[in-house]
Amino acid sequence: MELFADLLLIAIGAALVNNFVLTYFVGLCPFLGVSRRLDTAFGMGCAVTFVISVAALLSWTMTEFVLRPGAPLPNWVWSSLNPAAEAGQVDLSVLSYIVYIFVIASSVQLVEMYVRKFFPPLYKSFGVFLPLITTNCAILFACLEIMKHVVARDWGLAESLTLAIFGGVGFTIAIVLMAGIREELELCEVPESLRGAAITMIVAGILALAFMGFSGIGANVEKLLNP
Amino acid sequence: MAVHEPTPLERFLNGILPENPVYRQLLGLCPTLAVTAAMKPAMTMVGATAFVLICANLITSLIRHLLKPHLRILVFTLTIATFVTIADRTLAAFAYPMSKLLGPYVPLIIVNCMIISRCEVCSSKQGPKAALADAIGVSLGFLLALASVATVREILGNGSWFGIQLVPESFPTLILMILPPGAFLALGSLLGLATWLGQRRKARVSESEAGSA
Numbered sequence: 111m112e113l114f115a116d117l118l119l120i121a122i123g124a125a126l127v128n129n130f131v132l133t134y135f136v137g138l139c140p141f142l143g144v145s146r147r148l149d150t151a152f153g154m155g156c157a158v159t160f161v162i163s164v165a166a167l168l169s170w171t172m173t174e175f176v177l178r179p180g181a182p183l184p185n186w187v188w189s190s191l192n193p194a195a196e197a198g199q200v201d202l203s204v205l206s207y208i209v210y211i212f213v214i215a216s217s218v219q220l221v222e223m224y225v226r227k228f229f230p231p232l233y234k235s236f237g238v239f240l241p242l243i244t245t246n247c248a249i250l251f252a253c254l255e256i257m258k259h260v261v262a263r264d265w266g267l268a269e270s271l272t273l274a275i276f277g278g279v280g281f282t283i284a285i286v287l288m289a290g291i292r293e294e295l296e297l298c299e300v301p302e303s304l305r306g307a308a309i310t311m312i313v314a315g316i317l318a319l320a321f322m323g324f325s326g327i328g329a330n331v332e333k334l335l336n337p
Numbered sequence: 338m339a340v341h342e343p344t345p346l347e348r349f350l351n352g353i354l355p356e357n358p359v360y361r362q363l364l365g366l367c368p369t370l371a372v373t374a375a376m377k378p379a380m381t382m383v384g385a386t387a388f389v390l391i392c393a394n395l396i397t398s399l400i401r402h403l404l405k406p407h408l409r410i411l412v413f414t415l416t417i418a419t420f421v422t423i424a425d426r427t428l429a430a431f432a433y434p435m436s437k438l439l440g441p442y443v444p445l446i447i448v449n450c451m452i453i454s455r456c457e458v459c460s461s462k463q464g465p466k467a468a469l470a471d472a473i474g475v476s477l478g479f480l481l482a483l484a485s486v487a488t489v490r491e492i493l494g495n496g497s498w499f500g501i502q503l504v505p506e507s508f509p510t511l512i513l514m515i516l517p518p519g520a521f522l523a524l525g526s527l528l529g530l531a532t533w534l535g536q537r538r539k540a541r542v543s544e545s546e547a548g549s550a
Contacts, residue, residue: 135367208419245450251441314521
């Protein structure tokens with residue numbers, strides 16, 4: 111029950127209260143670039159959610175067993191090579207950024223191959239967006255958040271996956287809302303110098319203002335779950 | 338050579354205003370919005386990004402003949418990730434509070450599209466001199482962009498600039514400007530201002546051309 115409460119809090123936090131796009135500003139490139147039409151925006155949101163979950167699973171595994179200070183695998187290798195060494199001395203966290211970017215790039219590649227093989231129509235509708243997800247900062251951001259909590263030893267696999275999946279859901283919510291607003295904006299008379307990116311930014315600001323209202327929900331759910 | 342290659346000086350000047358990474362190309366928006374609540378973190382961010390950009394541009398331009406087309410993006414990202422690790426560790430060692438404040442945004446330099454685009458556009462095609470000039474020019478452009486956003490946000494939101502109190506403390510401040518929505522609003526208005534200035538200049542140039550003809 112306690113785990114469930116924790117997961118619920120993490121889910122609400124990632125999807126609404128601390129929305130990836132509107133509070134942390136990660137994943138802005140697709141948020142501005144692919145939010146012109148509702149259906150492509152939704153497709154992009156789903157693709158990001160999927161990749162973020164796969165990448166989170168892989169990076170949690172890497173962090174837990176290889177990268178964190180005192181991780182089992184490198185320490186086992188080191189102590190079998192050098193029996194005189196003290197246990198738990200090896201710390202590979204210097205390598206974490208390089209490993210994460212590698213993990214993200216390869217999971218995007220894997221997802222692309224899988225989707226192309228088994229869901230050709232879906233692959234066609236994603237088009238060029240799939241490979242572009244590699245440089246989406248939302249995914250690296252999720253990996254870094256997971257790393258922070260795994261190193262502090264307070265998150266397991268369930269919490270990490272919840273953060274990743276609901277972070278992706280939050281991204282989808284934000285980009286779909288934005289696409290809906292931009293479709294309406296096409297019909298509006300916008301001052302000439304504000305057209306394009308500038309008005310999109312201002313709309314995003316108002317959207318972020320609306321999302322700040324969710325911070326009350328997070329606090330109330332917390333009170334409800336831990337009276 | 339059939340195609341005209343920009344000289345180092347052109348690369349340098351282009352990076353500052355004509356091809357300003359933030360205002361003209363809309364690249365590197367994530368740090369532009371995230372760390373500009375005040376001048377100090379913004380300038381630290383510019384320093385870290387400039388270090389990574391200059392080093393990565395130099396290295397990719399030195400190894401540009403070895404790059405295979407289908408693997409080049411991976412090579413760029415791994416080069417960048419290496420330098421970001423160096424910058425992150427250095428910041429954590431010598432400026433721990435600032436490193437804590439910037440949090441995940443230092444490692445997120447890896448996926449800053451601005452750096453990858455400079456590797457792709459300039460340094461994988463031209464020699465180290467042009468690559469260095471380009472990196473410095475783009476870094477200055479990035480500095481200008483972040484400084485402008487941070488100036489607006491810190492003065493309106495906190496009444497200070499670089500931590501120096503400008504507006505008397507009894508004046509009310511717009512707290513909104515140092516919160517996330519303020520970042521979007523400030524950058525949106527500045528983008529609009531930049532476009533407006535550009536359009537006005539263009540109109541003036543065409544007017545004077547029409548007048549002389």
